[in-house]
Amino acid sequence: MxxxxxxxxxxxxxxxxxxxxxxxxxxxxxxxxxxxxxxxxxxxxxxxxxxxxxxxxxxxxxxxxxxxxxxxxxxxxxxxxxxxxxxxxxxxxxxxxxxxxxxxxxxxxxxxxxxxxxxxxxxxxxxxVGRPMALENPLSESKPAVSDRVGATVTTLFDGRILIAGGAKIKKDSATWFNEADIETITKEAEIYDPNTGKFELVSPMTEPRAFHQAVRVRDGRVVLLGGFTRTSDGAISLTGSVEVFDPKSNTFQKDTGQGKLPVGRALFSAFVVESDGNAIVVIGGRSSPPQGALYVDVYFPGAGIIFHSDPNMFPGSTPLKAVRWNHSAVFVPDYKRDIDGKGSQAIILFGGENDQGIVSDVEAFTIAPTSPFQTIRDELSVVQMPQGGRTHIASVYIRPHGYVYLVGGFQEKGAKNPSSRVDVYSAASGQFKGALQSLTMPRGAATATLLDNNIIFIAGGLGSQGVLDETALVMEQLVCQDPQKMEGCAYQVTLREGITPKLLDSRAGHLAVYDATGKVLMLGGFTNDRTGVRPALFYNPD
Structure with missing residues (x-):
């Protein structure tokens, strides 16, 4: 039967x-x-x-x-x-x-x-690895309404649904996929993926097109969308500093009230909600107009606008970035340099990236004050160099129990060239690198790294030296103790495992990946060889 x-x-x-x-x-x-x-x-x-x-x-x-x-x-x-x-x-x-x-x-x-x-x-x-299915009888493949895109955002809502917003279609055979000259169109469309039904459904569009922006869920469940590239009325691609808010109750967007914009237009930056507050959003890095505007760290509060700007003339003791950087990797750490009692500071750590001068090799950590206006200060002792030089488009994952950051691949030259095979391990507890795992068999950048249950990291796709990849791999941790009963003499053993996970059904890089509410990795968009967009969505069901 x-x-x-x-x-x-x-x-x-x-x-x-x-x-x-x-x-x-x-x-x-x-x-x-x-x-x-x-x-x-x-x-x-x-x-x-x-x-x-x-x-x-x-x-x-x-x-x-x-x-x-x-x-x-x-x-x-x-x-x-x-x-x-x-x-x-x-x-x-x-x-x-x-x-x-x-x-x-x-x-x-x-x-x-x-x-x-x-x-x-x-x-x-x-x-x-398979396709998402609309969960009705008979089953049918579930397809995103807008599938050919890069630079969108995915945000998991409190009810488990996933908001997919914006993005750009890139020109065939473009030099890269993240510069204004690469972009053919930018969409204002947004859709919801519901893991309980398996369906993608369009919602009301955003108030303006945007790509390579950021989207952050705040305490009341709304999603704040900031900055990005946009398309002006005359068809030009430009940077925007506008801010809008998605309401998951009505599935609609509206411009943020009050001073609802960033000080400068930004794209290719990072943004994180301050965990101790749940509403304040730290905006850091990226490309901006004017270019030096992205040196400064901003704190944006929905409904109020900018409440902190890291200009030391405005907030004494504040520190801007050492250099402008975009296409970097960043993680939010709630307990940076924690003490023996497990208490530390909130911080954002930046790894690598690029700017007009070349590849950035510095690592910078900015601590965040626990109360408003959430002033950020660079930890000068944290400014270290990435092993064997900087990289861009690194896939990064922070694992909270022990404070390790895993940095997977990346490009060692501008223009998404010279992919790296490194998997570095950085300790947010000490602010130093702990070493590296074995190298990836195929160097790659613009891959995804997704944290699964049991501190397992799923690595998928990426752009290698011979083209876009369909390869996958796992980073696996195991806690090994000399005395397991007393939990004494314990240390994590970490290994990179290749060849034990299936290949993707479509090679892709520059895509999105999110661990959904049903324990599967949903992969969307990206591009394949000759920069052609990848339309079908993918599921990875872990072991």
């Missing part, structure tokens, strides 16, 4: 009164066409979430031809259901080839017996 959809009903339960009526969760399971159903013997359901005892993580085993033991889900926040497909009744993760496919629901809250949650779970083979 072959099927593409299976519906299950799950009960929820609370504690206290014996008079309660159980709530219900109905979950539809949708199965990827690539799953080998002739090998299936059992399903295994589990539920995860804060406060769920480890013993409840594995709830029930469904055997074909027998009554199903349906899992009960305890009330609480951030619940998630995982479905695994097994070739034996044991569903043993230690046995190779036993668990052959899996899928996860989005996270959901169940707090009262009156609540009813409807979920869709897309089950795919493990360690598999």
């Amino acid at each position: 072959r099927f593409s959809v299976l519906t299950i009903i799950l009960f929820t339960f609370g504690c206290g009164s014996s008079e309660y009526t159980p709530g219900l969760v109905d979950a539809k399971l949708f199965f990827s066409p690539e799953t080998e159903q002739n090998k299936w013997v059992a399903f295994k359901f589990s539920v995860q979430g804060p406060g769920v005892p480890e013993g409840l993580s594995t709830i029930a085993l469904l055997r074909f031809g027998r009554n199903a033991e349906i899992p009960n889900i305890p009330y609480g926040y951030q619940r998630r259901i995982t479905v695994e497909v097994c070739t034996t009744e044991q569903c043993d993760p230690a046995k190779a080839g036993d668990i052959v496919a899996k899928g996860m629901s989005k996270r959901f809250d169940l707090l009262t017996s009156s609540e009813h949650e409807s979920l869709n779970i897309f089950v795919m083979p493990r360690n598999f």
